[in-house]
Amino acid sequence: MWKRLVPGLGVAASLVLAAGCASSALPPGASSSAPVRQPGAPSAPATSSAVPASAYPGGLPQLKLRPASGPVGTHVTISGQLNPGQVRADEPYFRQPAYFNLITDVWADCAKAPHAYPYDCSAGPASLAGCELIVDLIHPLINLDTATGRVTGSLTVGGEGTCFQDRPTGHPQATLPGRYVLAIGAHATSWALFTVTGSPVPTSTSTAPVEVHVASCPVPAGDYAGTPYSPRPAPGMLSLPASLTLPGNAQIFGTEFLPGPASYLLGPKSATCQGYLASADGGEIMTATSVSDRSESVTMIIRPGGAGPSTDLACPYIPAVLAADKVFRQDLGHVFCNHPSADVIRQMPTHTASLYAAAVLLPAHAKDPNSQGSGDGPDPTVALYTAEVGQGAANGQMVACTLAPGQADICAASLKFFLATQAQISTRISAANLSRMEDALSSFLAGQNI
Secondary structure, three states: OOOOOOOOOOOOOOEEEOOHHHOOOOOOOOOOOOOOOOOOOOOOOOOOOOOOHHHOOOOOOOEEEEOOEEOOOOEEEEEEEOOHHHHHHHHHHHHOOOEEEEEEEEEOOHHHOHHHOOOOEEEOOHHHOOOEEEEEEEEEEEEEOOOOOEEEEEEEEEEEEEEHHHOOOOOOEEOOOEEEEEEEEOOOOOOOOEEEOOOOOOOOOOOOOEEEEEEEOOOOHHHHOOOOOOOEEOOOEEEEOOOOOOOOOEEEEEEEOOOOOOEEEEEEOOEEEEEEEEOOOOEEEEEEEEOOOOOOEEEEEEEOOOHHHHHHOOOOOOHHHHHHHHHHOOOOHHHHOOOOOOOEEEEOOOOOOOEEEEEEEEOOOOOOOOOOOOOOOOOOEEEEEEEEEEOOEEEEEEEEEEOOHHHHHHHHHHHHHHHHHHOHHHHHOOHHHHHHHHHHHHHHHHHOOO
């Protein structure tokens, strides 16, 4: 299907898998790994997947995908900047995208495809000719900060899709080599350029997504007083990478605090979940509490609320955040940044500038005011703190788990789930470095018998 470029909705995008028509429709002399560009427009930088805005009238918004190349199963981060007019036009598409997929048109010969459309064509068998293949993404995340216009998100290239409107077949199809567009929001829009190399991964491998049920984590209606918003449930199902294994006794809880992506917390299946919104400063917290023992819980702080709490949150555990907090608090960091000497702290190197993480173990009965649930019962608390550090300020997040030793697998899974899907820093860390962080976290947890 021909993809129309609608002003304000996004730039043309394609994913290229090296094979078939991956080279047949390129301009003479062009490399199959280079983005196709409009006549007269400069080519996109090699490190970026964005189509230059100058290639389109009106300066359409552009998103960047990093890394700019990789095989099916590649974890990709999304970033971009929209101006105020683009934010107003595109905000509905980011808040509840009807489509968040890779899309390609399947033809036996891309050079002879109708319209000779240069961006989205994949060579396939004659039986699939005319199929507009909509490929599912593994745990796609997208967020538009309406205050700043900043776009962040991530996706993993999936190995399976279906033909639009089941034409010519309704059966699932393996991701074909070829050029794809990334559609966010409307079906006929496209946003960024990316090159996928290598053969498609069979859908029976670990790259196939896993659908999990999401239980409600309601937010009290009173928390929305003074705002035009009201509590909204998260979608009932969540797609997770198959590599993210959940214990059999685990449950994903979800809620949508404000218009935008939903937030998710992993806790015990026997727990009840409650969300808390501080509407005055934007604080967002989720807590899953054990029904049988109220001292056992898993808590996630998505947004501490306000510049001060955001900077204070991780300052006891991450030296770079402590330095920023001292600047922010004018050397009063000792008031907010202490922690019990019994705490076991391990830095988790991100290998990415300005991004930090630390895992923390609090022994049983050790009360740390910075970690909710610690010291409330006979069980240890394990936590993961993350932060993005700027000039004299930081943006912190955390998850803390206090459960009986018999549920240590839930605590380990909750921290890994947070790092892989909820931590904002993860959208800015390469797949290789994120994998190294996950390995470091697993090593720390195993060393603490978690």
